[in-house]
Amino acid sequence: MAATVSLLSRQGYEATAVKQITTEAAAPMGSFYFHFPGGKEELALAALAQGAEGVDALLRGTLARASAPEDGLADCALALADALTRSNWLDGCPVAATALESIGRSPALRAAAAEAFDRWIVTLQRHLTAAGVADEPARSLAVTALALLEGAEMLARVRGSAEPLHDAAAALRVLARGVVPTEH
Amino acid sequence: MAATVSLLSRQGYEATAVKQITTEAAAPMGSFYFHFPGGKEELALAALAQGAEGVDALLRGTLARASAPEDGLADCALALADALTRSNWLDGCPVAATALESIGRSPALRAAAAEAFDRWIVTLQRHLTAAGVADEPARSLAVTALALLEGAEMLARVRGSAEPLHDAAAALRVLARGVVPTEH
DNA sequence: GTCTATAACCCGATAGAC
């Protein structure tokens, strides 16, 4: 299962063969279809849900540890850069590749991807409202922040450089300072 | 060829069969391998290059038509939203899906995707330097803008809503105003 | 140069013995 999350993150849904998954998990093909009668798609749905939880935990942890509320979003970009560097740019967002592939092909996968994105947006938005930002600018900035994180991560992985995520962190700091009320 | 660009944009590299391409182009399988001895991958490389040119033309046209230099980046987000809505969220970035699939699998495709992204970044950066922004903040903002455009487009397609691209446009306006010198 | 027919292979999924 963790193997599936990683494979979907690295190569997407279409390029990932069921056989590759069962091999990596040291499980035989046959019993796989006992646990996942819905086949490959059902497994992918479960993997997307698990991947969504993993990313959400990373975001929540990073936001909670932020030295100042207005730096939380930027810290998320830096946390992604760190995780990516450690995996040699292989383990990216566990949802992105599958999301793009699913748009015109699998309504179920597309919905699962949308749900994952929504969950992360809510997490980011809550961080902002907790810092005193009103609901509406908070939601808009949360959507923008997630888009920027996803896009910067894609650029970083394709180029093999953390630069886009560092640039994104700087931009997120600017955007957050525009809406988060300062204490003094 | 144009068919290939569209198919890569809609479903990525792995999900696109050579047969689907030749069928859509009303060409027989056999002669395809005469024109593309490198097979599917060589065709995809050509399609990525053509897709890169198409997007670059859209960006250049939008930036040239911008009412004010500091609105150029935001206009790009709105142009993408417009094109996406017209295709029912199907025809997105012709590079993104293939880029994510290729990272751990095909160095040639990954390099082609990186080249496309670089080209767009240069186009965005030139718009900023032409508006009087210094090289370094211009490059950093161009990278951030492309990341935001790509991420927002992915979110918009997955959710079937232009909202993320509108939010991105607003953010790009804020970021551009922070670095583009005003006239008066 | 163009196209058909097919090879060689891999895919997801299943039947059926255990």
Next chain:
DNA sequence: GTCTATCGGGTTATAGAC
């Protein structure tokens, strides 16, 4: 519940007639 052996179909790519 577990696993092996296999099915039917779709994949890329090619051989060979035209």
